[in-house]
Amino acid sequence: MNLQHSNNYFPDLVGQKAVKRKLSFYVDAFNKTGVCPFLLLTGAKGLGKTEFAKGFAKNLVNNDGTKRNFLELNCSTIKNNEQFFEQVFLPLIADNEITILFDECHALPKDLTMAFLTIFNTETSTKKSFEWNEMSFEFNFKKQTFIFATTESDKIFPPLKDRLTNVDFEPYTKSELGQILKLCAPEATISDECLEVVSTSVRNNARNAVMRAKEISLYCGAKEKYFFSLRDFKDLCKNVSILPLGLTYTEKQILEVLNKHGSATLTGLAAKLGLSKTSIQKDHELYLLNKNLIEIDGRRKITSEGIRVCKQLEKL
Amino acid sequence: MKKGRPLAYTRITYEELGMYVASKASIPVSKQWLDTITGGTETTQKPIKFDHDADKARKPLEHEHSNKIEYELTTFE
Numbered sequence A: 001m002n003l004q005h006s007n008n009y010f011p012d013l014v015g016q017k018a019v020k021r022k023l024s025f026y027v028d029a030f031n032k033t034g035v036c037p038f039l040l041l042t043g044a045k046g047l048g049k050t051e052f053a054k055g056f057a058k059n060l061v062n063n064d065g066t067k068r069n070f071l072e073l074n075c076s077t078i079k080n081n082e083q084f085f086e087q088v089f090l091p092l093i094a095d096n097e098i099t100i101l102f103d104e105c106h107a108l109p110k111d112l113t114m115a116f117l118t119i120f121n122t123e124t125s126t127k128k129s130f131e132w133n134e135m136s137f138e139f140n141f142k143k144q145t146f147i148f149a150t151t152e153s154d155k156i157f158p159p160l161k162d163r164l165t166n167v168d169f170e171p172y173t174k175s176e177l178g179q180i181l182k183l184c185a186p187e188a189t190i191s192d193e194c195l196e197v198v199s200t201s202v203r204n205n206a207r208n209a210v211m212r213a214k215e216i217s218l219y220c221g222a223k224e225k226y227f228f229s230l231r232d233f234k235d236l237c238k239n240v241s242i243l244p245l246g247l248t249y250t251e252k253q254i255l256e257v258l259n260k261h262g263s264a265t266l267t268g269l270a271a272k273l274g275l276s277k278t279s280i281q282k283d284h285e286l287y288l289l290n291k292n293l294i295e296i297d298g299r300r301k302i303t304s305e306g307i308r309v310c311k312q313l314e315k316l
Numbered sequence B: 001m002k003k004g005r006p007l008a009y010t011r012i013t014y015e016e017l018g019m020y021v022a023s024k025a026s027i028p029v030s031k032q033w034l035d036t037i038t039g040g041t042e043t044t045q046k047p048i049k050f051d052h053d054a055d056k057a058r059k060p061l062e063h064e065h066s067n068k069i070e071y072e073l074t075t076f077e
Helices: A003-009 A017-033 A049-058 A081-093 A110-119 A158-162 A174-184 A192-200 A206-223 A230-240 A249-261 A266-273 A277-290 A304-315 B014-020 B031-038
Strands: A039-042 A069-074 A098-103 A127-132 A135-140 A144-150 A165-168 A294-297 A299-302 B071-074
Touching: A003 A017, A017 A049, A017 A165, A039 A049, A049 A069, A049 A098, A049 A144, A069 A081, A081 A098, A081 A110, A081 A135, A081 B071, A110 A127, A110 A158, A174 A192, A174 A206, A192 A206, A192 A230, A206 A230, A249 A266, A249 A277, A249 A294, A249 A299, A249 A304, A266 A277, A277 A294, A299 A304
Parallel strands: A039 A144, A039 A165, A069 A098, A098 A144
Antiparallel strands: A069 B071, A127 A135, A294 A299
16 A cells, blocks of 8 residues: 555644554545454554544444444543443444544553453454343444554553554654644644754754744744744744743753753752752753763763754853 | 443432422432423522431532543544
């Protein structure tokens, strides 16, 4: 299958070539067989898992030729089996042709995870009857398509993960982020030079690119401009506090502390910034490491690239 | 095997219910159901569930709406 073909199914979505190829294969298979494997979309936040799940669902057609409805559930709001079967399964899923996305599926409650082990343990049959609490719930996989998505695949119960087909998302390239920016700010013409710089400010993240595009649209609307130049972007950065590389102010502080002291232990850094060690590790350090601005070798150290960015920050 | 709404609810005739509770008793019912039969204009006390163990002090339990599952249903054109 070539990319041209997969783009036919996802005309509005940029990048993720491997994901598009894989999902297009399953759309084609669904069109012939009426069934689709239970998919698990995994990847970092903001890579487009939900958008791709929706884009995939849009291509699924019911027996009568109409497009299949799409139900998006936030798993962190599901507390137990009773609540799921009563509020969601019986009124929305049972006997209906529908695609269901279990978003943030690592947060599924334990009893529903166990129920899913039984329900999705199907090799050849397209139907499964789940008996619980003296009742029988019929799952028909020709009528119902199940998709799971999470940023934290390590937290999914391994036997459940074994029953799902993994579709892994990759980071966007700078040029793909540029395409997203252009696509989401259609009323503004962004110069190539500017697009290059704006793309570096969206933290490798499609969702951030969409948000930045909205800011550009608002800026152009407010200034009654159709052309967005590098000068305009600098002005926008000043107005809405966008730092180089899209750094947050806490990340900036970490860089400044390390630049001043050369290196620091995690405890020392936490004390200087007034943050918890876990917060620094989970929320702030990862992007700095990703951008090669700091390194960890027992102690946290600033890199030459980090020093360069620090100088850039001082000029602001 | 039965098929239908699970647990929590059971069927009882109005006549039979009257044998157990008096006419002024407060009965918790689904707000949606009540709105359906009253046309959504009925104003009653908020449904509060009570612990039936007579030895324990009566304490209100969580209201139904705090346990709603968040979902979004999309219909494609």
